[in-house]
Amino acid sequence: MTRLSIPKTYKLAIGGAFPRSESGRSYTVQSADGGFLANAAQASRKDARDAVVAARAAQPGWAAATAYNRGQVLYRIAELLDGRRAQFIEEIVATEGVSAADAAVQVDAATDTWIWYAGWADKFAQVVGAGNPVAGPYFNLSVPEPTGVVAAIAPQGVTGASLLGTVAVIAPAIVSGNTVVVIADETRPLSAISLAEVLATSDVPGGVVNVLTGLPAEIAPWLASHSDVNALDMAGAGALDWVNLEIAAAETLTRIVRPVPGIPEQSLERILSFIETKTVWHTKGLL
């Protein structure tokens, strides 16, 4: 006799908790062959705003963690993700309809992406910061700081991206001390929620990564126009009306990153898309 399986309830991830949508809405997630997989929460405008509040609350503390510490936290995510490899492979096979081997390649790439960004945590400031030789008796230093709260739209409907694409937008934003509200892949959101479970059991403070499932076309405009969002990563917004998202973001001079086809490549440039340069001058006394 086979044991009856226990289907998982997939919820949102906001502020370290896993609530249902306050709207009470859910939508059907189908397997690649059209069968029923799960009912995912369909996030509302209020869920998006709650997520921004959680991200804002978590941001100063996360940014104040030492770079060494943030690097270790990101590395810890890789450890835990690798430990739940089988679960992610199973979910990816179910949602994307790819082979187990292809799914394994994606999970391993996602794990390696965490490791790659983990290593940057205490290095990018040296690569892009500067001691400036100003013409006067001043100590003058330019350092990168996180821009604040980043709203991101994960790649949508891209095969090979349901986990990797989500990691590829979260990791470069949080490595420098930003916090994130990410809209998961609409039709394949399960890996993103399972990833949030990994984050919740790793050392990432609650609220640093908030995951919304639902309709990007419905949620993204609220995040783009939100005045407490500092940067908008439109990586997976190619099929949305992203020009209007950009116009909405311009209202508060929100930093924007344009849509990319497929999965965003891991790059220093992506880290730098979510930083501000602060230059500090200090007088030097005459001895």
Add this chain to the structure above:
Amino acid sequence: MGFLDYAPAPESTSILRLRPSYGLFIDGDFSDGSGAEFTTISPATEQPIARIASADAGDVDRAVAAARRAFDTTWSTMRGTDRGKYLFRIARLIQERARELAVAETFDNGKPIRESRDVDIPLVAAWFFYYAGWADKLDYAGLGAAPRPLGVAAQIIPWNFPLLMLAWKIAPALATGNTVVLKPAETTPLTALLFAEILQQADLPAGVVNIITGAGDTGAALVRHPDVDKIAFTGSTAVGREIAKAVAGRPTRVSLELGGKGANIVFDDAPLDEAVEGIVNGIFFNQGQVCCAGSRLLVQENIHEEVVARLKERLTTLRLGDPLDKNTDIGAINSAEQLARIRRLSDLGEAEGSERWTAPCEIPASGFWFAPTLFTGVTTSSTIARDEIFGPVLSVLTFRTPAEAIAKANNTPYGLSAGIWSDKGSKILAVADGLRAGVVWANTFNRFDPSSPFGGYKESGYGREGGRHGLTSYLQGGAI
């Protein structure tokens, strides 16, 4: 004469060889504009200086086409060493004509000659000298080997530091191999046009730099031009927002240096003599018409009365008057429009319950003037603590703890500059960490250097100017 009275010591305008009218500088030569000609005046006397051409959409087209041609045929293919040599030439020509440029700047803008002579123009030369050296070293800019320029850069600059803002824009653009169409502000076109003559003396290839004059319409046509690859704008947050919307969906790169409401934080362990000088420099430099001005003074509560008393004493000694006089501290406000804005916001400050104090000084009969003004009893919700006044008006607030100072300093949609005054190094560094501002001055204020990145957080814009950072915003693969 009392000990504070000085005999007049005006700088002579005879050093200027101005023409009665100036055209648009396109493709290496001056030509007529198709828009309605306007007159630039001296804000200190309201007397006309010269008639200035205005570029319409067709002229903008001509300028962009000239820049595109120069980009394709000359500038982007020239060796970096040679681009650098042109920039060195320009730097030297500016140094040679420094006094003339300082007088012209003060004449057209109204700022004291002491500032244009000792700050603006020397920095202009420094900016060209700094970026000249980068032109053949772009492999070391951090973007890999042989980074490519963007193409045609549209640059729009404000009236508060006319020639300095021109240098901030043009020097990095040319060093990286881009060509330029620059629009100076309507009220201060003069030094940009003298700069065009300098480019002719430098024998810069035609079309590499085009300077078109006009008002907001000209600027709007320029940023909306489809053949522009990069927009660099310094000015108000309102216009910056419109530019960001206008380029939505376009491949054009944008950098914006916008407004500010800088907090100048004075702790009770600050060296007070220096702090008072720094506060004065922070808000009364260039009549407060500075985007990074320290317009909100945050004083630790226990020294509030002493600092305010010392400030009033110091402000009483400032000399307001003829900007061309070498003894002048406070020059003219740049325009009638700006003066009206300063008056409106100051009146609002009074109406909302803050206590107004004005430095006693004689206001000249003609021209645009506003005496140094200080408001006490200002709260964080006061309009004068929130809105950028862009004038010689200081709003004084108090705090008790460093945490409160940081919270109040950050309580603004802007994030351009901040100041910290304390003799305790560890406190300064901790407070600097907490401030959401692109430039933080500790025990100094309003310092600028071509090697030092400058630019804002939040609604003060994005992108950095100066240093290696400023270089990358004109290269493919670079940051904003």
